[in-house]
Amino acid sequence: SQKIEQNSEALNIQEGKTATLTCNYTNYSPAYLQWYRQDPGRGPVFLLLIRENEKEKRKERLKVTFDTTLKQSLFHITASQPADSATYLCALPNTGFQKLVFGTGTRLLVSP
Amino acid sequence: EPEVTQTPSHQVTQMGQEVILRCVPISNHLYFYWYRQILGQKVEFLVSFYNNEISEKSEIFDDQFSVERPDGSNFTLKIRSTKLEDSAMYFCASRLAGGLNTQYFGPGTRLTVL
Numbered sequence: 001s002q003k004i005e006q007n008s009e010a011l012n013i014q015e016g017k018t019a020t021l022t023c024n025y026t027n028y029s030p031a032y033l034q035w036y037r038q039d040p041g042r043g044p045v046f047l048l049l050i051r052e053n054e055k056e057k058r059k060e061r062l063k064v065t066f067d068t069t070l071k072q073s074l075f076h077i078t079a080s081q082p083a084d085s086a087t088y089l090c091a092l093p094n095t096g097f098q099k100l101v102f103g104t105g106t107r108l109l110v111s112p
Numbered sequence: 113e114p115e116v117t118q119t120p121s122h123q124v125t126q127m128g129q130e131v132i133l134r135c136v137p138i139s140n141h142l143y144f145y146w147y148r149q150i151l152g153q154k155v156e157f158l159v160s161f162y163n164n165e166i167s168e169k170s171e172i173f174d175d176q177f178s179v180e181r182p183d184g185s186n187f188t189l190k191i192r193s194t195k196l197e198d199s200a201m202y203f204c205a206s207r208l209a210g211g212l213n214t215q216y217f218g219p220g221t222r223l224t225v226l
Contacts, residue, residue: 032212043203043217093213098168099157100215
């Protein structure tokens with residue numbers, strides 16, 4: 001069955017540094033991959049989508065890469081700020097393109 | 113900017129009682145979803161709804177669950193006889209027809225079953 005893995009340990013970084021989060025998946029060949037942000041007690045918020053034929057996608061301080069050979073996506077936040085502290089979720093569509101399958105998320109803590 | 117809204121924000125109920133969670137999806141969206149998140153766990157798909165019928169449901173979505181779009185704006189999730197293990201955050205989501213599966217989530221309803 002589809003499996004999505006994200007580092008369950010929190011990532012602690014200092015303000016101004018680049019945060020890099022990893023999403024690995026198995027038993028799956030998605031046409032695209034999405035990243036969401038989730039704050040405590042709130043719903044996921046869509047950030048970026050990257051298609052299988054795109055190597056890299058950028059939006060302001062965010063960058064996502066997608067390596068379909070390694071079955072991995074990397075999510076980068078450059079010049080990180082304390083306001084970036086949240087849990088970041090990787091999500092893949094299922095084969096019927098209906099539901100999203102989420103990873104467990106990685107919690108990012110940016111300290112001043 | 114249009115948002116998905118959910119009510120109530122927190123629902124406390126006794127085991128065995130029925131609850132109805134309400135959602136107002138974004139107005140021009142045509143696909144609607146319910147997900148749940150047990151504390152400390154990942155967001156899990158429950159059901160998708162399109163064209164006034166369920167298009168997919170998970171193993172979690174058993175006979176105790178039902179969904180309805182009673183009018184042009186609301187989308188509801190009913191749990192007929194709640195169990196302790198139904199305690200979770202329930203998120204409604206919606207998306208446009210066509211295109212890629214980018215879903216917009218509501219703020220969630222925290223359901224506590226005592």
